[in-house]
Amino acid sequence: MMPTTVSIFEVGARDGLQNEVAVTTQAKLQLIADLAASGLTRIEAGSFVSPKWVPQMADSADIFTQMPRVKGVTYSALTPNLKGFELALASGADEVAIFGAASESFSQKNINCSIDESIERFIPLMQIAKQHSIPVRGYVSCVLGCPYEGHIEVNEVARVSEILYKMGCYEISLGDTIGVGTPVNARRMVEAVAKVVPVEKLALHFHDTYGQALANIFACLDMGIATFDASVAGLGGCPYAKGASGNLATEDLVYMLHGMGIETGIDLNKLATAGNNISQIIGRKSASKVANALA
Amino acid sequence: MMPTTVSIFEVGARDGLQNEVAVTTQAKLQLIADLAASGLTRIEAGSFVSPKWVPQMADSADIFTQMPRVKGVTYSALTPNLKGFELALASGADEVAIFGAASESFSQKNINCSIDESIERFIPLMQIAKQHSIPVRGYVSCVLGCPYEGHIEVNEVARVSEILYKMGCYEISLGDTIGVGTPVNARRMVEAVAKVVPVEKLALHFHDTYGQALANIFACLDMGIATFDASVAGLGGCPYAKGASGNLATEDLVYMLHGMGIETGIDLNKLATAGNNISQIIGRKSASKVANALA
Numbered sequence: 309m310m311p312t313t314v315s316i317f318e319v320g321a322r323d324g325l326q327n328e329v330a331v332t333t334q335a336k337l338q339l340i341a342d343l344a345a346s347g348l349t350r351i352e353a354g355s356f357v358s359p360k361w362v363p364q365m366a367d368s369a370d371i372f373t374q375m376p377r378v379k380g381v382t383y384s385a386l387t388p389n390l391k392g393f394e395l396a397l398a399s400g401a402d403e404v405a406i407f408g409a410a411s412e413s414f415s416q417k418n419i420n421c422s423i424d425e426s427i428e429r430f431i432p433l434m435q436i437a438k439q440h441s442i443p444v445r446g447y448v449s450c451v452l453g454c455p456y457e458g459h460i461e462v463n464e465v466a467r468v469s470e471i472l473y474k475m476g477c478y479e480i481s482l483g484d485t486i487g488v489g490t491p492v493n494a495r496r497m498v499e500a501v502a503k504v505v506p507v508e509k510l511a512l513h514f515h516d517t518y519g520q521a522l523a524n525i526f527a528c529l530d531m532g533i534a535t536f537d538a539s540v541a542g543l544g545g546c547p548y549a550k551g552a553s554g555n556l557a558t559e560d561l562v563y564m565l566h567g568m569g570i571e572t573g574i575d576l577n578k579l580a581t582a583g584n585n586i587s588q589i590i591g592r593k594s595a596s597k598v599a600n601a602l603a
Numbered sequence: 604m605m606p607t608t609v610s611i612f613e614v615g616a617r618d619g620l621q622n623e624v625a626v627t628t629q630a631k632l633q634l635i636a637d638l639a640a641s642g643l644t645r646i647e648a649g650s651f652v653s654p655k656w657v658p659q660m661a662d663s664a665d666i667f668t669q670m671p672r673v674k675g676v677t678y679s680a681l682t683p684n685l686k687g688f689e690l691a692l693a694s695g696a697d698e699v700a701i702f703g704a705a706s707e708s709f710s711q712k713n714i715n716c717s718i719d720e721s722i723e724r725f726i727p728l729m730q731i732a733k734q735h736s737i738p739v740r741g742y743v744s745c746v747l748g749c750p751y752e753g754h755i756e757v758n759e760v761a762r763v764s765e766i767l768y769k770m771g772c773y774e775i776s777l778g779d780t781i782g783v784g785t786p787v788n789a790r791r792m793v794e795a796v797a798k799v800v801p802v803e804k805l806a807l808h809f810h811d812t813y814g815q816a817l818a819n820i821f822a823c824l825d826m827g828i829a830t831f832d833a834s835v836a837g838l839g840g841c842p843y844a845k846g847a848s849g850n851l852a853t854e855d856l857v858y859m860l861h862g863m864g865i866e867t868g869i870d871l872n873k874l875a876t877a878g879n880n881i882s883q884i885i886g887r888k889s890a891s892k893v894a895n896a897l898a
Binding site for chain 1: 782783784785786787788811812813814815817818820821822841844846847848852855858859862863864888891892893895896897898
């Protein structure tokens with residue numbers, strides 16, 4: 309049975325823009341306002357990470373303090389550590405996200421520590437988030453493959469997901485970081501994770517680097533998952549392959565869901581316009597096929 | 604049950620290039636040789652249509668007479684009428700294709716006659732093809748939507764498919780000409796057609812204008828269909844929307860199938876190289892996400 313309603317977690321303003329040329333705070337504020345106006349209710353708006361690592365996100369505090377809030381919309385921030393969490397809290401983030409990799413090599417190369425160490429470091433953050441009643445989302449990366457290791461065991465994805473869930477993450481977003489997955493593998497992975505985390509607490513964050521994201525999502529739609537991450541205009545190229553796609557375009561996902569009678573609460577035309585506007589600002593065509601076809 | 608092997612019908616050199624800027628005969632010959640070298644065994648190599656309508660295909664007779672034939676590869680031609688068929692026959696085409704629309708308005712606007720009239724006109728062609736033992740493939744267009752009518756009834760798709768099959772077409776290729784379909788509709792359409800044409804005689808020709816082609820194919824893979832049309836590098840933009848995608852990129856399809864353990868006999872790297880070479884000639888980036896990720 310497919311869901312009748314799907315929740316879309318929009319990552320364009322964070323996961324998307326952090327992999328694009330930097331845009332002004334004003335342009336981000338406009339994007340976030342446009343996204344909310346299109347009907348999106350879950351918007352990742354920034355990241356409280358060192359500006360040395362991710363200069364594109366240096367203005368996240370300004371974003372959170374300056375953006376007009378739309379009632380019913382949750383504005384989320386990525387917080388890599390306690391310091392980031394405290395900044396997010398001070399800036400008024402409604403919820404935050406932490407992360408762990410399902411690949412040991414990816415964890416080592418990316419953040420210079422083991423998977424388990426990286427997750428342990430989030431324990432104080434989880435405690436303070438709980439005190440402040442701030443919901444925490446957990447991202448797991450490399451769930452269908454790793455740029456360094458290639459194949460990733462589904463049991464490892466399940467193990468990391470379970471740890472994050474038991475630590476208190478309200479939802480686990482399973483990321484195919486390099487977009488290498490195909491439908492059968494995607495189903496197998498979800499099956500394994502759903503054994504240790506309730507399936508309704510899972511989200512899929514599939515990248516479209518190899519054009520597989522929608523097929524993978526469709527393959528998993530009847531498994532009880534009803535939350536998907538996507539990025540308007542496909543913002544966020546793939547850092548591992550110059551010129552290749554990264555995030556799945558939200559417009560393309562919404563088109564598929566609406567075409568199957570699944571509700572999202574989103575106005576597709578408004579969403580495509582939001583994506584076209586930010587694409588113009590970063591100086592390239594929208595990576596959404598739907599947006600280009602509608603234009 | 605998904606098939607263990609899939610047959611890919613490569614349309615890039617015809618359906619693809621007829622919707623791109625014209626390339627030289629030499630470039631086409633190289634493309635066709637590269638496609639065969641990648642392991643493709645069914646290659647649509649040209650169209651015997653009036654050069655006034657489709658100037659990009661004016662050299663199809665030269666293509667068929669000059670191209671080196673690879674053993675085991677079938678080289679096909681589109682033939683809109685008896686004159687075209689005779690030219691194809693004289694040029695040595697191994698098989699030909701005819702077509703009908705599932706939309707009355709599309710038929711009227713495209714070829715200025717009704718669906719039934721357009722199909723009746725193929726009767727003499729079918730007779731002569733039979734005399735010469737030339738297999739005829741049947742394309743049905745607009746199976747999931749029409750640029751003029753919008754929604755198309757699945758019963759009409761089934762009706763036109765059945766007529767072409769009963770006329771002697773050995774395979775019916777169901778075309779989502781404008782790429783508007785989504786997975787549930789695709790399944791419903793195939794279900795309807797499979798009631799009147801044996802499912803193993805059906806092929807799917809899904810365009811990727813809205814990014815849905817792979818999800819639609821995956822949705823139909825367990826229904827008994829094991830033949831899919833695709834176009835290397837996604838050659839063939841969408842004539843109804845400037846800058847939008849048309850054909851599904853063969854590389855992206857092959858990647859999905861191989862990822863699920865389904866054999867195609869194709870060397871993906873060689874195929875991507877063939878696509879990158881012709882893309883360079885027509886002056887744009889390959890429209891295959893896989894090709895761009897591998898590059």
